[in-house]
Amino acid sequence: MKAWLRSRSGAWAFGIVTAIALVLVVELLIRAGLINRFIVPLPSQILAAIPRIVTEENVLHRFWQTTQEIVWASLLLAVIGIALGALLHRFQLLRAACETWVAALAAAPIVLMYPLFLVIFGRSATTIVMIGFVAGLAPVILKTIEGLAGTRRVLIDVGRSFRLSPAKQFWKILLPAALPSVFVGLKLGLIFAMINIVGVEFLINFGGLGQLINELAERYDLPGTYGAILFVILASMVFFEATERLERWLRPAQ
Amino acid sequence: MSTVRSPDAGTSRWRVTLVRVAIVGTLLLGWEALAMSGLLFRDVVPSLAAIGSALARVLASADFYANLGVTAGEIGVAMAIGGAAGLAVGILLGANRFLSRAYESLLYYLGPTPKIIFFPVMIMWFGVGSGSKIAMGAVSCFFPIALSAASGMREIDRVLIRVGRSFRATTAQMVTKIYLPAMRAAVVNGARLGLGVAIIGTLLAETKLSNRGVGYLIIQAYSTFDMPRMYALLIVLFALSIGVNAGIDRLGHAPDRRVR
16 A cells, blocks of 8 residues: 555545545535635535536537637637747847847736727627737747757758758758747647636636636626636646647657 | 857847837837827827827826735735745645655646636635735746746755755755755746736736726726726836846846856
């Protein structure tokens, strides 16, 4: 038993078991009246609410809406982000002038510009997609530049010795060599986009999963709110794991 | 930027400045042209003069500084709570392989979830006042700080830890004299990331439901459609958060640079 606990899977199981035990303790404390059940609903109630939210609140449709927004934002990220990165790499003077700006943009609380996006694009899916896109842009640009700049000298010289045109040099040599780094950037950008998309849905009460939480909270449906939050956490964990796997799968063997 | 190949660094720097001035100038001119053309809905792109005077008015008003003080106070308390908790959990997870295997993946997966969705719950737990905003900031900054402290802890040179043990340092002494100084870079980086998300968490909560703070000012400017004021507030906010971020970043790097 002790040896098993020390193994990786044993420790993991221990973590899960203690987490479940914690939930049970909370359930007991609420039943004993030590935690106010109008502030924290019974975990059993939350569990019971999940099927209800799935059927009555159209969770699958909302999930699909949020997914669509994320897909659009990621397409924009991939096309425009990588293009901007390639542009800055191609013109070194431009890169010297702008790279620190892009890095500063990465540190700026971009999502707080959402009222501005509301004014420009209205209370619509476009606003949500655009915020997701802008929020994820900086890491894609920076990692694209990093990847392109890190191309091995030998590879560039091979292209030169074949007298490749600059366009061919980019598509056949530079971009493939930069892909691992580009994917790291895209993964980061996608995660930022997802976080901001769900957040803005909640804030402007529009769209998919984020809005669901806002609606249930405004209805004071406590078990429903907690259940929906659990669902969103689960969905973002799945999304996060999917991007990790995608990145590992797409990364060429080194 | 070291890859910029130039025979003369002086002229190169001068050219970079020139390009920067040209870009900023083009952007400002384009903005002003857009504002005057009337192509977009009126006031969405206010003239630079309007934004400038709104900026001056914001910076001159005592009201703005009172609200900035509220927000800064909330973020400060959030960083103190979330940072201390994150640091403690990070050190614990970094020091103990079993705990790390049991719980770190949980943190790793909870990290990249949108924290703002916890806001309804935080309102119920801590009320509609500053409490729920502090809680949002604390929850936001806990994860990056805990994760980077844990990885920083694991990268500490074993020799340093053995030195501390051989001096029979107490746990508190180990933390303050060995762990924290040795993982300074990781802790500073975690604090930088944590502050970034704490700012976002606190201000987003303020825009959603509050009656003071900078987030409240921004959403109020939006709902009264005072666009120049909203731009002015966003400019001040961005300048402040980018400045603070750069300041913390320097804190983590300065001594290393001298050594190299």
